Amino acid sequence: MREVFHQSLEDVQGRLVEIAELVTVAIDKATRAFGTSDVSLAEEVIEADAVIDDKAGELDELAIEILARQQPVARDLRIVVSALRMSASLERMGDIAEHIAQLTRMRFPERAIPKGLKSTFLKMGELDVEAARKLAELLRTQDGDLIDEIRNADDALDELHVSVFEKVLSDSWQGEASATVDATLASRYHERFGDHAVSVAKKVAYLSTGEWTAATDALDIVTVEQ
């Protein structure tokens, strides 16, 4: 039974890695599309989100099947419940990539990336991709050093998120209302993407350390500065 359970967990882990990799591709394409107003790339992201949703749904079904057939208890049970939550966060990260792609499509042929914030959003995009890529690696290797690296990327995202609002609310901001709206939404999406990456990473920490705390489990919501 123990052997069966461990095989099942490996299956779960493999699927989490697969979804995280799909999310990495999605956020990479979405942020490149946003930066270059590439509407066809944006549309690829929008279409591919259904695949992420399906994979997350299949993972949920597998987790429920493990609960039903193998009846895990104690730490094993918490691992399976964690997998359900990681699946939900990864699915949400895919949605956020889709939202960034939608912003790009909506503004086309105009640029979605607001003037004066190009380098900021390029950097936010890079940090999102980095966080997603490291999350996939963390899920594959359970190398705990990656957790801090993902946190660092999220901290940098939070700082850039604040800087976007400082810029938009400064006297020097010349953007039209549409640029202000785009900057607000896009910055919020990037910031939330990082939050979800940290939320998943903390659950992986639990899997490797066995230390379960309320903080491990709670969806960590970085205070919205703006």
Place this chain on the structure above:
Amino acid sequence: MREVFHQSLEDVQGRLVEIAELVTVAIDKATRAFGTSDVSLAEEVIEADAVIDDKAGELDELAIEILARQQPVARDLRIVVSALRMSASLERMGDIAEHIAQLTRMRFPERAIPKGLKSTFLKMGELDVEAARKLAELLRTQDGDLIDEIRNADDALDELHVSVFEKVLSDSWQGEASATVDATLASRYHERFGDHAVSVAKKVAYLSTGEWTAATDALDIVTVEQ
């Protein structure tokens, strides 16, 4: 065992109702604070969010304990997994109420509610409160008619969300960048609140009908129009 399970489910249900009622109070206060720039009311919401988080955490622990001790299978198992997801959505609704309160506090003593959009945001606030109140009632009574009413409130919220962007992007919009930022974030929060209410309501539908579909379970993300 069956009897014990049903008692446990009643406990779960009672806690879901309690959290939904706390969320109703939070969104009611948050939207009133936003409408009247009442910073002390906003602070009440911000402080009280920890209670919602704690209650959601306790409910999660109870659900995990039920899984461990009673080892439910089939539909019973799905009910418990659904409760975990409803708990996460309710907790997130509390966070959104807190975010609206934070917007109010940040702008104080200025008004957070953007000029020209007062009636729109008052209406969005009313719809959020209505959705939350009906959700609490739905969780208590499992009266399926309420599900459609919550959907209708969410549809109305989506329409108002689109109208906010139409207004902000129109030639007549005179708001400064800060008003544009506030309108964008506040509208997004209201819209997401409605999405989560529908997501929980659909899971209650499952509890009463026993019909489990991918759609019942997926976090329904209304396409972001802007």
